[in-house]
Amino acid sequence: MDDFLGLYQEPADTSKQQERHYYFLSELQNLVKDLPSSCQQRLSYTILSDLALALIDGAVFEIVQGLLEIQHLTEKNLYNQRLKLHGEHRVLKQDLLRKHREAQQSCKAHNLLILRAAQQREMECLEHRIKEEQRMMDEKIVLELDQKVVDQQSTLEKAGVSGFFVTTNPQELTLQMNLLELIRKLQLKESEPGKKFV
Numbered sequence: 001m002d003d004f005l006g007l008y009q010e011p012a013d014t015s016k017q018q019e020r021h022y023y024f025l026s027e028l029q030n031l032v033k034d035l036p037s038s039c040q041q042r043l044s045y046t047i048l049s050d051l052a053l054a055l056i057d058g059a060v061f062e063i064v065q066g067l068l069e070i071q072h073l074t075e076k077n078l079y080n081q082r083l084k085l086h087g088e089h090r091v092l093k094q095d096l097l098r099k100h101r102e103a104q105q106s107c108k109a110h111n112l113l114i115l116r117a118a119q120q121r122e123m124e125c126l127e128h129r130i131k132e133e134q135r136m137m138d139e140k141i142v143l144e145l146d147q148k149v150v151d152q153q154s155t156l157e158k159a160g161v162s163g164f165f166v167t168t169n170p171q172e173l174t175l176q177m178n179l180l181e182l183i184r185k186l187q188l189k190e191s192e193p194g195k196k197f198v
Contacts, residue, residue: 017056024052024186031182039178042171050162051179061187063159064180067152074148078141085137089130096126149173 028048032040054060100119107115153176156164163179165172 020056021049021052024055025049027186027189028052028182031185035178039175042175043178047162051182054159054161055183055186058190060156060159060161060183061190063155064183064187067155068184071148071152074144078144082137082141085133089133092126092130096123 025048028051032043032048035043100123103115103119104112150166153164153166157166161179161183164176167173167176
């Protein structure tokens with residue numbers, strides 16, 4: 001009897017999944033119309049159909065949401081690190097300027113030119129150091145953000161989301177960003193009260 005019930009429920013589940021697939025495919029086709037034509041041309045029916053299939057159980061929505069949260073935390077952390085470095089640099093410059101003023105006030109007039117020349121070199125050294133540290137911080141930020149992109153691509157590829165694989169090709173990255181945007185828009189639509197496809 002249990003076997004019979006299992007067989008009886010399966011077509012209903014399949015039918016429900018098929019309805020959900022068609023719903024997502026239709027929504028994706030409508031959303032694609034808002035994208036630039038160059039991107040529309042690259043998003044074939046097959047890619048959209050495969051994406052709709054991947055979205056059926058809702059797991060991809062959760063994965064994308066998790067990746068988005070990780071990205072926001074990473075960006076916030078990197079921004080705070082950069083702000084902290086900028087603050088440290090500002091304090092260093094202020095301390096050096098204060099030290100220079102104090103030295104000039106206690107300096108004999110005949111040594112003032114020599115002192116100012118030395119202070120100028122000291123300030124140039126500090127500014128060079130600050131510029132170098134900011135450059136290194138910016139490089140670190142870019143590398144970390146690039147790594148996040150690779151992590152996202154890899155995660156979505158492993159989840160079976162059509163169009164995602166690890167790449168640095170600008171055209172592929174743009175396509176992947178557009179696919180992510182489509183997923184996010186569908187996710188928002190799904191989360192609206194009364195709009196969810198059951």
